[in-house]
Amino acid sequence: MLIALAIGFVMLMTYGKIRRFSWRALWKMALSGMTAVRNIAIVMLLVGALTALWRACGTVAFIVNAASGALTPELFLPAVFVLCAAVSVLTGTSIGTAATMGVICMGVGAAIGVDEAICGGAILAGAYFGDRCSPVSTSAMLVAEITGTNLHENIRGMIKSGWKAALAALAIYGILGYVTGTVPSDVNPSDASLAVGADNITKLLQQHYDLGIVTLLPAVAILVLAALRFNVKMTMAVSIAMSFAICIWQQQMTAAETVKTAFLGFDAPAEISMMNGGGVFGMVKMIVVVAISLTYAGLFKGMGILDKMNRFASRIANRLPPCGFASLTAVASSALSCNQTLAIVLTNEISGNVIPDKKERAMAIENTAVVIAPLVPWTVASLIPLGTIGAPTASILFACYLYLLPISNIVSEMRSRKKFGAVI
Template identity: 40%
Template sequence: MLETSVLLVFVAGLLFCLIAGLPILLAILFGYFVFFAYGLSRGKRAFRLLAVSLTGIRSVKNILITFMLIGMLTAVWRACGAIATIICASTRVMRPDLMVVICFWLCCLISLLTGTSFGSAATMGVICMSISNVMGIPPVYAGGAILSGTFFGDRCSPMSTSAQLICTITDTDIYRNIRRMLQTCVVPFLLTSGLYLVLGLLSGAREAPADVIEIFERNYRLGWIPLIPALITVLFSLLRLNVKVTMLASILAGGAICLWVQGIAPLELFWICLRGFRAADPELAAFSNGGGVLSMLNVGAIVCISSTYSELFEETGLLNNTHALIGRLAVRINPFGAVMVVSILTSAICCNQSLSTVVVKQLCDHVMPDRYELALTLEDTVILLAALIPWSIAGSVPLAASGAPLSSILFACYLYLLPLCSYLSYSRGRGWPASPDAPVRAEGS
C-alpha cells in the first residue's frame, strides 16, 4: 500500500505541474525527493541513497555529451548556411501541401541511417522544421511528423541503441528482431503517411515568399560548400560510424565554413556554439535563431535527476510488489495489453526511454516467456510510447532540438498507430510473426 501511495503522490505532482504550467523539471525534482523519502522510511541511510543517486547520474554521462553535441550542431548548421542553402533549394522544388508527409519520410530515412532519434531531429528535423515554417505549415503538424519519423529508425535501425539494448536484455539477435519489426510496421507506416498527406492538404501551406529566399541570400554566401556538414552526416551514417563521431565531424566542418566562408569571428563562433545562433538581421532571426549548448540545459537536468530513479527503485525495492498485479492484468486483457499499460506508467515515472525499457522488461518478462515475442512487444510499446510522455526526454529532446513545440506530441501519429495496430493484431489472435524460438519449443513439447 505504501509503494502505491508513493507512486500516486509522484503522479499527482506531475499532473499539478502540467495543469499549473510549471516546468516539468520541478516535477522531476519533486519525484526525486518523494522516492528519497520513501527510501528513508524503509530504513535506508541518507548517505547510501545519495551514493546510488550519483551512480545513476554517472551512468548518463554519454547522453549528456550527446546533448552538448546536438546543441552545437544545430547552432553551427544555422550559422554556416547549411540550413539556409537547403531551404532555398527545397522550396523551389517541393509542393507545400506535401511537406508534412515529406517531413515524415525524410526523418524516417535519416533515423534509419543513424539509428538515433536525437541525432535525426538535430539534423533533418531542424531542416524540415525550418522549411515548414517558411511555407506556413502549423508547427504542431511538422513537429508531429518529425517526431514520428525520428522514432521509425530509433525502433528498427541496426545502429539504434534502443534496438541494441533490447537485444541485450532479452538475449535475442538484432537482425531477427529487425525483420519482424519491419513486418509489423508496414500498416502503421502507410496509415501515418496517409494522415500526414491529409494534414498537409488541410494545412494552408503556401509557396515560400520570394522575400524569404532573398533574406537568406542577403545574409549568407550560399552554394555547395555550406552543404558539406550535411553531406558528412549522410556519408558517415552510411559508413555506420559512431553517431558522436559523425556529429563532431559535422560540427568541425560547419565551424570551418563559419570562419572562412561566412566570415564569422572565432570568438563569435564560440558564443554561437554555447548560446545558439542569433542573427543580427531581425527578418533572418525569425527563421534561423536557435540551437546551442544552453538550449539543452533543461533536458540535461531532467536526464540527470530522472537517471537517479532506477538506482533508488533498485535500492529501496519500490517496484518489487508489482509482478503479481501485472500477471492479473495480463490475464484480464492480454500480455501485450499488460506490457503496453506498464510501458505508459513506467515511462511517466522513469522519464526516459532506456530506463523505462529496462524496468518494463524486469516487470513483464514473466507474462511473455518467449524472448523474441517479448523483444518485439517492447519495441512496439515502450520504445515508442516513451516519446508520448510530455515530461520524458524521449520526446522532449527531439522536439527541442528541431525547434518544434511540445504540443506536437499530439500529432505524432506513428507513435500511436503502431502500438494500436500491434495490440489489435495480438488481440485478434494473429500474434506476432513466427518467433525463431517457436520451432524449438514445438519439437520439445
C-alpha cells in the first residue's frame, strides 16, 4: 500500500506540473494537507509502544485468557462479536484484535463446526467496533484531527449513534447461531472446545506469563482516564509507564529488554506467536501512509481536482441526509483508494461543503468511511484482518455491524427530516 500511495503521489505531482503549477506551489499544496500529521504521528508512536508493552506485560494475554472461556457453543457467535469488540476497544486496533482474539475465535469455531464465513464476519465486525470508537484508535484520532473536533466528544457521539446497530448485530448473530446450528451432531461440544483454541491457548499463555490481576491495570488505566477526559497522550503515557513496571516486576524482564520491546515490538515465543507485534518502529510505516494520504487532500484541493465532484455533491446534497451522502462518498473513496486512511481523508474533503458543521461531519465519517472501508473486498482494511484469521472474503457479508451502522443512521436522519418538515 505504501508503494501504491507513493506512486500515486508522484503521478499527482507530475499531473500538477503538466498543468503548469510550479514545483514550489505543488510542494506547498502537499504540505498544506499534512497539517494534522504531527500530532497524529506522536500519538501513533505512543500507540506502538503501548501495544508492544501490553503484549509483553501480559495485559493482552490476561484479556484473551479471561475472555476465551466465554466461547461456549451455545452462544458462540454473539460471544465472538462481543469479545472482539471488547479487545478492539481496549487496544484500538482491528488488525491486533484479529491477530489475537480473532485467531482464537476462528480456531474454536472451526473445531465446533461454525461456518467460516459467518465466524469471520463476526470477528471483522467486532474488530472494527473498537477501531471506530476506542480512545486509542488511530482512525478515531485521525477523524478528530482533520475535522478539528474533540476526540472524547466524538466518542460519546459514536456510542450514542452506534448502540442500536450493535444490539441489532448481536441479535442477528444470536439468530444465525441458533438457525445454522453451532455443533455438528457427531461432535461433542466439550471435546470440540478442548480440541483447538480456547483451552490449549489459555494453557500456553499461562505457561509463558504470570497472569496476575495486576496485568490488567494498564487497560483499566486507559478506560478510567479516557472516561475522566484526560489528554490522550497523557493517558497513554500513564498506561505505558504501568506496563513498563509490570514487565520488569511481574514478567521478570530486564529494563533493557523492556525498552527494546517498546521500540522494536514484542517477540513472543513460537507457541504464542499471535502475541507478536507492536513497537514504536512498527508504526513508522503507518505514519508514512497517513502522511502521504494527507498530501493527496492538499494536492486535490490546490489543483481543483475535487471541484467538479464538490459541485456534483452540492447538487445531490439536498436529496440525501448527511450520513447517506457520506456513505456514497465513503464507498467510492474506499473502492478507489483501497485503504481506510485515504477514504477518511477524501470523505472529509468532499463532505466539507455539504456537511459544514464539524461535529456532524466527524460523526458522519465515523459512521461511514471508518466502517465501510472493511466492507470493500480489495481494501487493506478487509484483506489483512481476514487474511490473518484465515477467513474467506464472503465473511464481509456477515460483518453485520459494519453495514447496519450507516443504514441505521441514515434511517434516523430521514425520520428526523420528516418530523422537522411536519413541524414546518
